[in-house]
Amino acid sequence: MPPYTGLLEMPKPLATAQPNGLDFFAAPIRAALAASLDVDESLLQLERPRQEALGQFALPCFRFAKAAGKNPAELAANWAEAFSVEHITATAAGPFLNFSIDEDRLAAVVLESALREDFATGNEDCTTVVEFSSPNIAKPMHVGHMRTTVIGAALARFYTRLGHHVIKINHIGDWGSQFGKLVAAWQRWGSNEELEKAPIAHLLALYVRYHEAEKQDESLPAEAKKAFQELESGDDNQTRATWKKFTELSLREFEQVYARFGIEFDFVRGESWYEDKLTDILTWLDSSGVLKEDAGAQIIDLTAEGIKTPCLVKTAHGTTLYATRDIAAAKSRWEEFKFDQMLYVVGAEQTLHFQQFKAALKLCGAEWQEKMEHIPFGLIRMAEGKLSTRAGRVISLSEVLDRAVELAREAVDKKNPELATKAEVAEMVGVGAVVFHDLKHQRQKDVVFDWKEVLSFEGDTGPYLQYTHARCCSILRKAERSEPVLEEIDPKLLRGGKDLFVAVGRLPQALREAAQKREPNTVAQALLKIAAAGNSYYRENRVLGLDDDALTDARLAVIDMLRRTMKLGMDLLGVPAPEEM
């Protein structure tokens, strides 16, 4: 495993985060406008101009013009005339009022704030529970699990950075009638030897075999049902011991994947963890008067909440269901953590399920259900159709990572044959490519899994970000100069980097937006812009080998800012940041 410790090094937010980056300028602009125009500051939503050349902030004047019965262009012109804030120029462009920050001032402020520990932090003091990843035991994690894992982990880091107390929960699928099937299959065809060798592969084979045999052999479903009932009985029987062994072996395999992603959970709790709470939950539901019997099963009617499909909490043969366990888990977590929000990073195909069990909780008078939010994401599909474990149409997650690392290794061999740490770097580049590919898209959209796309290392990709970071590290390594004193840098020497300063300066805003929308791609896109501006910058502005020490120091500071910002952004996303590649 590579020495990937980036996430652990991430600076903790300070208690009093100050506005930094471009936020530093937004407040005075709004204050000045509000004061001179006598309008409420909340009405002054500063936008981003169409083109960067127009300025860093924009205010469309239409609605003010309408309210005042004036021509918007005239209004903008008047306001531009009256606007006076040091270092900021207001220009009317038709009906728009654009604000441009003096290049030197912008550079100095962004440089200073991006080098501070509290850059892009927050002090939102609240408790956020994030449930994500949640694979099923006895099945390999496939590319479908990648999205919940990678998106959930990124969101958790965002909230941590913004000051939340974050609780990461891996809700392992280790309970349900499917394990009755698995145990039944194990009793018939299981091999201890195979299990030791490759636990999940063997269990998967048993599962697939079960589903094939089930078509011919009618006694099989009964065996499976009996096995699950034995599991739920709570007795320490052979079935339970078998199931426990499956769980442990599976978790051990999952841990390897999480280690590669650099992910740790606060709680790895299977559905079975809530098992002893299920009886109480059913009693609670019953006492709330929401339970109804229907064809032998216990259901909660949700038509009052506008949901036609009822929520099933107990089957006709007495076993609990997914919804029962999710209700139990939610209630248990509420009592344990008193969260301000609980996010479920689960595929969009389960939208109805979440609506159902939230509605069920609401009917029971559990007000706190409003704090629960399903964060859906689009499906990953193969060109041939939906991924299916049963049909064998899956690509395991480790296979994807291995393939990516293999290709990364070829690239490293070719591009940097002298590198001493090729294997480690290849691991980071491969994993980074896969992770970033997932995070750069809007999470709601379905994605068709395309090897060529995922394994691309050029253009808007993870390795592009990594390359930018590595280049900075390389320049700083070769500089052989003591760290410049920030206060001594003449802002004039920072000229030529405005695009970069603007891009970096927008990161705090991007992080806040990403957290609010629960959308990692906002940070991913912002980081791509920073990398692009950075690559142009050091292409145009040579740092080393200059005659001018002051200029070298100034540019070194810029490179250091770029390096740190890239590292911060990549840490937030979970993209490893090698120092050489």
Add this chain to the structure above:
RNA sequence: GCGCCCGUAGCUCAGCUGGAUAGAGCAUCGGACUUCUAAUCCGACGGUCGAGGGUUCGAAUCCUUCCGGGCGCGCCA
């Protein structure tokens, strides 16, 4: 049938709590390595934002209908 999501350049996608000539990457074509990593940079080509209607000073963005694709709809999870 009902419900949810998606439809932007040849391909993959940004942009979506309405705002100014719709942006990237890939692919194609052209240019840049005697100097800090060419996994890069600079440029060209490329779009009736699925279609119609509506709201609005202004719509890729909001509403609505239709078309196309995906997902879901009680004893699986």
